Amino acid sequence: MRLTVFGSLALDTTRTPFRTEEEIMGGAATYAALASSMFVETEILGVIGSDFPENYLSLLRSRVGTAGLVIKSGQKTFRYDSSFNYDLSQRTSNKTELNVIAEYEPSVPDQHKDSPYVYLANNDPIQNMKMLKQFTNPKLVVCDTIEFWIQTKPDAVKKMFEMVHGVVINDQEARMLCGMSNLIKCAKEILSWGPEFVIVKKGEHGSILVRSDMIFVAPAYPLEEILDPTGAGDSFAGGFMGHLASVDNTDMKEFKSAVVYGNVMGSFAVEDFGLTRLLNIGNKDIIHRYHLFRKLTQL
Ligand code: AMP
Numbered sequence: 398m399r400l401t402v403f404g405s406l407a408l409d410t411t412r413t414p415f416r417t418e419e420e421i422m423g424g425a426a427t428y429a430a431l432a433s434s435m436f437v438e439t440e441i442l443g444v445i446g447s448d449f450p451e452n453y454l455s456l457l458r459s460r461v462g463t464a465g466l467v468i469k470s471g472q473k474t475f476r477y478d479s480s481f482n483y484d485l486s487q488r489t490s491n492k493t494e495l496n497v498i499a500e501y502e503p504s505v506p507d508q509h510k511d512s513p514y515v516y517l518a519n520n521d522p523i524q525n526m527k528m529l530k531q532f533t534n535p536k537l538v539v540c541d542t543i544e545f546w547i548q549t550k551p552d553a554v555k556k557m558f559e560m561v562h563g564v565v566i567n568d569q570e571a572r573m574l575c576g577m578s579n580l581i582k583c584a585k586e587i588l589s590w591g592p593e594f595v596i597v598k599k600g601e602h603g604s605i606l607v608r609s610d611m612i613f614v615a616p617a618y619p620l621e622e623i624l625d626p627t628g629a630g631d632s633f634a635g636g637f638m639g640h641l642a643s644v645d646n647t648d649m650k651e652f653k654s655a656v657v658y659g660n661v662m663g664s665f666a667v668e669d670f671g672l673t674r675l676l677n678i679g680n681k682d683i684i685h686r687y688h689l690f691r692k693l694t695q696l
Contacts, residue, residue: 398437398438398514398642398643399437399440399509399512399514400437400438400439400440400512400515400516400638400639401439401440401441401442401509401512401515401516402429402433402440402515402516402518402635402638403443403465403516403517403518403520403528404424404426404429404430404442404443404518404519404520404631405425405443405477405498405519405520406424406426406441406443406444406449406457406474407423407425407427407477408420408421408422408449409422409423409424409671410476410491411423411478411479411481411671412478412479412480413480413485414481414483415624418625418670418671421670422456422672423627423628423671423672424475425519425520425541425628425630425631426443426518427457427628427631427672428628428631428635428672429516429631429632430457430461430635431461431675431676432631432634432635432639432666433516433638434461435636435639435662435678435680435683436636436639436640436642436643436658437639437642437643439461439635440464440465440509441457441461441462441463441465441466442465442466442503442504442505442509443466443498444469444497444498444501445467445474445475445497446468446471446472446497447469447471447472448473449468449474462509464506464508464509467501473497474496475495476492478490478493479627481626485623486600487569488569493545501524502527503524503525503528503531504531505531510531510533511532511533511534512532512535513536513642513645514535514641514642515532515535516538516539516540516541516634516635516638517529517539517540517561518540518631519542519630519631520546522540522542522546522556523550525540526553526557536647537638537647538561538563539564539565539634540561540564540565541564541565541566541631542554542564542570547573548573551574554574555590558590559590559591560591561591561592562592563594563596564595564596565595565598565637566596566598567598568598568599568600571595571597574587580597580599581605581612584597588607588609593608594606594607594608594652596633596656599617600617600629601623602616602617603615603617603660604617604633604656604660606653606656611649613652615653615656615660616694617660617663617664618664618686618689618690620664622668623667624667624668624669625670626667627666629663629664629666629667630663632662632665632666632675633663635662636661636662636663636683637655637656637659638655639662640655640658640659657690658687660690661683661686661687661690662675662683665678665683665686
């Protein structure tokens with residue numbers, strides 16, 4: 398089964414109290430697609446400028462399908478600058494430079510219009526909806542969002558949520574969007590807008606899957622060293638969607654496993670800056686950590 402991921406490809410500047418890295422490869426689609434490519438054939442849709450480094454591009458091409466990746470000559474790639482606090486739990490967005498993604502007209506290449514699994518990352522919700530309308534009959538569509546869009550286009554974010562099967566969102570953003578502090582109430586509020594399930598990602602506290610018929614809680618893997626939380630949510634989404642697409646089954650059991658695979662991929666992503674760790678793991682590492690997870694949570 399195939400998974401198509403639409404989202405930002407970025408040059409990220411990430412500042413933590415311990416280290417700063419400037420203009421490294423990032424972007425929500427990059428994290429999600431590289432994570433999901435460990436499970437299933439993945440196609441990435443998005444746009445970059447001609448300043449996107451060639452070595453980053455060839456790395457992407459070696460792992461995911463790029464027929465839907467547009468390169469705009471003479472234009473600048475999307476850039477995102479953010480800082481983390483001392484315990485790396487809170488992010489502050491310093492600067493979002495949309496550049497080439499501001500004018501992007503979403504387009505799905507003909508050969509991918511029948512993709513059964515679709516992940517719409519934290520893009521402009523209007524672009525996400527335009528993209529979604531081009532898929533013929535996807536089995537499972539999941540989307541994400543981020544502070545920038547909640548603040549600038551909250552109505553479009555809600556409209557986008559109406560159109561998808563599932564939403565993944567982090568705790569800070571769920572509270573901001575719903576104007577409530579309790580995360581279960583936030584998830585139920587989002588469910589009332591239309592999606593069948595909501596996954597609230599809570600960083601070092603794991604994630605909660607909320608459906609109208611059940612709640613499933615998965616703790617985060619207890620890591621001793623976290624260097625850069627950027628992309629944890631996208632890598633979660635990549636693991637979650639990647640697993641479901643690989644088994645081509647969305648029953649309750651696989652759903653729960655997918656949440657755990659999501660946590661596994663998120664936990665790898667934060668162990669080093671940018672994509673470094675994700676690019677250096679193999680299937681054995683993923684399976685090993687999945688089983689450790691099961692042991693850790695068994696009564
Ligand atoms: P995450 O840490 O998983 O929530 O997502 C971080 C990634 O999202 C970074 O690599 C950024 O490049 C990307 N990103 C941040 N803000 C935006 C935005 N407004 N639109 C699209 N992508 C974004």
